Amino acid sequence: MSDAPYKMTGTIELVGEVEQVTDKFSKRLLVISSGGKYPKPIAVEFCNEDIPAIDGARAGEEAEVRFYLGGRKWTSPDGVDKYYVSLRGKDFSVLSGAAPAANPLEGMDDLPSDF
Numbered sequence: 001m002s003d004a005p006y007k008m009t010g011t012i013e014l015v016g017e018v019e020q021v022t023d024k025f026s027k028r029l030l031v032i033s034s035g036g037k038y039p040k041p042i043a044v045e046f047c048n049e050d051i052p053a054i055d056g057a058r059a060g061e062e063a064e065v066r067f068y069l070g071g072r073k074w075t076s077p078d079g080v081d082k083y084y085v086s087l088r089g090k091d092f093s094v095l096s097g098a099a100p101a102a103n104p105l106e107g108m109d110d111l112p113s114d115f
Helices: 048-054
Strands: 007-016 027-032 041-047 062-075 082-095
Touching: 007 041, 027 048, 027 062, 041 048, 048 082
Parallel strands: 041 082
Antiparallel strands: 007 027, 007 062, 027 041, 062 082
C-alpha cells in the first residue's frame, strides 16, 4: 500500500453490503463516479476496521473518499504474470446530500383527476 492516502471527489454510485471473506477479514465496496463528460466509476474497498467509515453513505451523494493505492503480482500456473491494482478506503465524507427523487407523475396533465 502507498504511504499517504490519495483522495477523490465524486458522486456515490453504489454502497455494497459487507462481505465476510474469512473469520478475520471482511470488506465493503463503495463505487464513486468522477462525473464529467466521460464519468469513471471507481471501486474502493473498505476493509475490516475501516468499514464503519461508510455507514450511512447513500447513492447520489457528493462525497470525498480517501484511499491507499496498492497492487500485487500473480503468476498463473502457466507462468503468466498478471498485475492487479487495489484502492483500499481509509475514510469518507459527504459533501452534499443526494438529489431528491423526481416525481414520476410530474408533467402528466392528461391523467384523470382521481388518479
